[in-house]
Amino acid sequence: MRAYGKPTVVSGGVSELVLLWAGIPLVGGLLGGLLVAGAGWVAGLPWAPAQGLFRAVDGLPDRYALPGGVGVGILAGLVIAAIGTSERVIVTVSDAEALVRRGDSEQVVSRRDTRVAFQDGKDLVLLDADDAELVRQPHDLPAERLAEAFRQHGWPWAEADPHREAYRLWVPDLPGLPDGANALLRARREAREHDRQDEARELRAELARYGVVVRDDGKRQHVRLTRRAVLPD
Incomplete structure (x- = not known):
């Protein structure tokens, strides 16, 4: 069915942001706490790296070490979340054009300039009349949702790279x-x-x-x- 007028937005949605800003810091905090709790055991392993660091952590009072480990883990998770947010890919498709946004960068491609669009592995690819690439954007978006967005707006969509x-x-x-x-x-x-x-x-x-x-x-x-x-x- 054609989606006349209203553009279709394909993104990771709210769930992706929740995973980035809640899930990853939570996992980071848990890992940080586990590393502190197991610092003495790790320091006793002859093959373990950074044994001096783990011995130092093991020597700290528990009331400081455990909250500190959890805090460092959460902070590391927040840094990863910020990087992940800056790398998010959002594709907006209308009858006339496609907007491919990755972080702060944007590419706008006209439908009339596009001969074919398709998914190549993890990449969205749009080709022009000379078979040159207008867009090649790696992404983690649901491939079927992305394909359906282009089909609904009448874009020429191929199931595979026609030049493979x-x-x-x-x-x-x-x-x-x-x-x-x-x-x-x-x-x-x-x-x-x-x-x-x-x-x-x-x-x-x-x-x-x-x-x-x-x-x-x-x-x-x-x-x-x-x-x-x-x-x-």
Whole structure:
């Protein structure tokens, strides 16, 4: 059924926020208390790391150590909750456009510019008429709810990547790529190996300018070319 007019919002909802801001700090507090309670036992293990720290904690009076451990655990949980909230993905779909929000960043894509949308593993992907990626957004949203939101508003939705068979495993100096693409792919591999995610995203965007689409499979990069790719003579 088409959802005319009213946009459809797909997010983790209130339950996700409750889990982040109540569940995670609660678990953090429990773990902090358990670590303090078991500090003496851990300090006696010859293979345990940071034995000096655990011995110091075990030597503190219980009236200070246990509340302190619980408090530190709760604080760590709140930090994790703040990070998780900043990384939340919310997708709003209307008949005319899709808004993909991740934390403070937003991408707005017009339906008329989108040839197809689909779910690729944990990523939402939208392609344009040249088969280049308009959006590739990792998320933890319910995949069926997301697909239904696009279908309800008349977007072209595919059950799988229509170009899946076009990808090749990238190896250094892979032939058939635009000039400069292999250097960017080497730099991106290094950025991912050192967990420099922002740099890896920037290099993905730069590769898109060359007409190269990158699909990650674990540590490996798979590539395909779009219609706008300029190949060497």
